[in-house]
Amino acid sequence: MRSSMRLLSLGATAAFIFAACSSGGGAATSAPSAAASESAAASESAAASPSSSGGSTGSKNWIACVAFDTGGLGDKGFNDLAKKGLEDAQAQGFTTFFAEAQGATDYAANIQRLIDQGCQSIVTVGFNQSQATIDATKANPDIAFSQVDTTWDTSGPDKKIGTSDDTQIPVNFTGLSYQIDQAAMLAGYLAAGFSKSGKIGTYGGQQFPGVTLFMDGLSAGIKYHNQEKGTDVKLFGWDAASQKGTFVGGDNPWGDPAKGEQLAKTLVDQGVDIVHPVAGATGNGSIKYMLSKNLWAIGVDTDQAISLSEYAKAILTSAQKAIDVSVLDTFNKNQAGDLGGENYVGTLENKGVLISPYHDFDSLIPADLKSEIDTLSGKISDGSVKVADYLK
Numbered sequence: 001m002r003s004s005m006r007l008l009s010l011g012a013t014a015a016f017i018f019a020a021c022s023s024g025g026g027a028a029t030s031a032p033s034a035a036a037s038e039s040a041a042a043s044e045s046a047a048a049s050p051s052s053s054g055g056s057t058g059s060k061n062w063i064a065c066v067a068f069d070t071g072g073l074g075d076k077g078f079n080d081l082a083k084k085g086l087e088d089a090q091a092q093g094f095t096t097f098f099a100e101a102q103g104a105t106d107y108a109a110n111i112q113r114l115i116d117q118g119c120q121s122i123v124t125v126g127f128n129q130s131q132a133t134i135d136a137t138k139a140n141p142d143i144a145f146s147q148v149d150t151t152w153d154t155s156g157p158d159k160k161i162g163t164s165d166d167t168q169i170p171v172n173f174t175g176l177s178y179q180i181d182q183a184a185m186l187a188g189y190l191a192a193g194f195s196k197s198g199k200i201g202t203y204g205g206q207q208f209p210g211v212t213l214f215m216d217g218l219s220a221g222i223k224y225h226n227q228e229k230g231t232d233v234k235l236f237g238w239d240a241a242s243q244k245g246t247f248v249g250g251d252n253p254w255g256d257p258a259k260g261e262q263l264a265k266t267l268v269d270q271g272v273d274i275v276h277p278v279a280g281a282t283g284n285g286s287i288k289y290m291l292s293k294n295l296w297a298i299g300v301d302t303d304q305a306i307s308l309s310e311y312a313k314a315i316l317t318s319a320q321k322a323i324d325v326s327v328l329d330t331f332n333k334n335q336a337g338d339l340g341g342e343n344y345v346g347t348l349e350n351k352g353v354l355i356s357p358y359h360d361f362d363s364l365i366p367a368d369l370k371s372e373i374d375t376l377s378g379k380i381s382d383g384s385v386k387v388a389d390y391l392k
Contacts, residue, residue, distance in 0.1 A: 062095070062120050062121065062331070062334070063094070063096070063097065063118050063121070064086065064095070064121045065086075065097045065114045065117065065119035065121065065123070066085075066086045066096075066098045066099075066122070066124075067098070067107070067111050067123070067124045067125065068083070068098060069124075069129060069254075070101050070102065070103060070104070070254060070255070072101075072102075073100060078126065078149070078280075078301045078302075078321065079125055079126075080302070080307070081302050082123060082125045082148055082323055083098070084324035085123075085323065085327025085328045085331075086327065088328045089328055092332075097114055098114075099111075107129045107132035108135065108136070111124065111132055111133070112136070115140060115143065119143065120144065120334065121143070121145075121146070121330070121331050121334040122136070122144070122146070123146045123148065123176075123327050123331075124147045124148070125147075125148045125149075126148060126149055127147075127208050127209070127210050133150070141170070141172050144174070144330075144334040144339040145170075145172060145174075145340070146173070146175070146176055146327075146340070147175060148323055148327070149176070149178070150175055150177065150210075151175030151177045151343035151345070152173055152175050153167075154167050168341070169340065169342060169343060170341065171339060171340055171341040172339040172341075173341070174330055174340040174341075174343070175344065176326050176327070176346075177343060177344065178321040178322075178345070178346040178352055178353050179346060179347045179348075179352075180210075180213045180217065180321055180353050181214070181216045181217030181220065181387045182347060182348045182353055182380050183353040183354055183355050184216070184220075184221065184319040185217040185218070185221040185224065186217075186221060186355045186373050186376060186377055186380075187217070187218060187276065187318075187319045187355055188200070188217060188218040188220060188221020188222045188224075188225070189221035189225045189372065189376055190221070190298075190316060190317060190369065191218070191222065191274045191276070191296075192225035192229075192231060193225060193365075193369040193372070194274065194296070195273055195274050197273040198231070199233070199234050199236060199270065199273065200234070200235050200236065200272060200275075201235070201236040201267035201272035201275045201276070202214075202235065202236070202237045202245070202246075202275065203237045203238070203245065203248065203267075203277060203279065204247045204248070204279060205278065205279035205280055205282060205283075206247055206248070206253050207243075207245075207247050211247075211279075212238075212243065214276065214278040215238040215240070215245060215276075215278060216240050216391055217319065217387055218235065218238070219235050219239075219240040219390070219391065220240070220389075221376075221390075222235050223390040227390075228372075236267055236272055237267065240390075241391065246263070248260075248279050252282075253280075253282060254279060254281060255282060256285070257281055257282060257285030257288065258285055259282055260279065260282040260283050260286040260287075261286065261288060263282075263286060264277070264286035265289060268289070268293060273295045273296065274290075274316065275287075275295075275298070276298040276319075278300050284308060284311075287308060287311045291311050291314035296314055296315070296316050297311075297314050298315070298318065299317070299356070301318070301319075301323070302318065302320055302321075303356035303357070304356075305317075305356060305360070312359060312360055316361050316365075317356050317358055317361075320353060321346060321352070322353070326352065348377055348380050348381045349381040349382075
């Protein structure tokens with residue numbers, strides 16, 4: 001059975017300004033490829049030893065590392081959130097290294113380079129790194145591995161959790177997952193209540209659970225609003241019942257803002273006035289387009305009204321994951337001797353997911369709508385409202 005641990009610091013805020021994230025900071029400013037040298041592929045964070053070949057021993061006497069996904073640092077989303085967790089670990093006295101991936105062929109090589117750097121904790125970012133992370137976890141039982149947006153599959157040969165053939169989570173693995181559909185349901189309710197056209201749009205980078213959970217939650221929030229308020233707000237780009245919708249796909253689903261602008265224009269041409277893109281930096285192009293049309297967007301992963309401050313006047317709210325806090329807490333538990341054996345699940349109840357403040361829109365969103373969202377948040381937290389009940 002999936003177990004859930006509550007990380008100690010998850011009450012802390014995950015909203016922050018991404019300082020100098022475009023340059024990456026520290027010794028490494030460019031993404032390594034599989035052909036890059038070892039010293040370039042596994043690079044230290046800003047305040048670690050300037051030598052990229054060995055690193056220094058911090059006061060924590062533990063080496064904490066992150067292997068980032070494609071899309072890279074500067075995505076103003078989940079890679080940058082994980083980088084913030086790594087920077088916070090460095091500030092606490094950890095020695096830190098990181099590696100960036102230009103493509104899927106870099107995943108295994110980057111993890112190995114971090115292992116060769118002496119990393120004792122390695123967090124891999126993104127569900128695309130699953131196989132490389134599984135292989136490394138099994139091959140290196142003395143190293144603590146964690147993966148953002150993934151939990152260990154314990155279903156066994158019959159692929160059903162809770163049966164006699166279930167397997168155990170490795171004692172050196174911690175899954176870091178987030179019930180972001182809960183936060184996205186709140187954002188969907190807000191969008192349904194704020195929209196002037198009654199048409200909301202969404203799309204994803206690729207069709208993976210870490211993406212479609214956002215879209216499911218958005219859909220559920222709209223349906224709940226329609227049920228409670230007698231409205232007929234429609235969602236374009238995703239059908240939760242059939243699990244079919246619009247995805248960027250191709251070779252660069254997460255880093256193509258121009259494509260994001262095109263997708264937003266297509267949705268606006270259909271009458272949509274609020275878009276929720278779930279596609280990394282590609283989605284940033286959609287938010288830019290919505291601002292240019294004096295329309296609105298809902299951000300993902302982090303508080304994008306802060307991380308994309310130039311587009312803040314278009315961003316109603318964001319469905320957030322407290323990735324930075326969970327990464328830091330995982331490093332701390334690893335250093336204390338707990339290498340894993342569990343899956344962490346962030347929820348509204350434990351503040352592992354949340355919606356961001358309304359910022360520029362706080363005075364524009366009706367008080368009764370904000371109150372209804374607060375009430376819905378409480379109902380999702382106590383289990384009296386379930387996202388799954390609104391996906392049919």
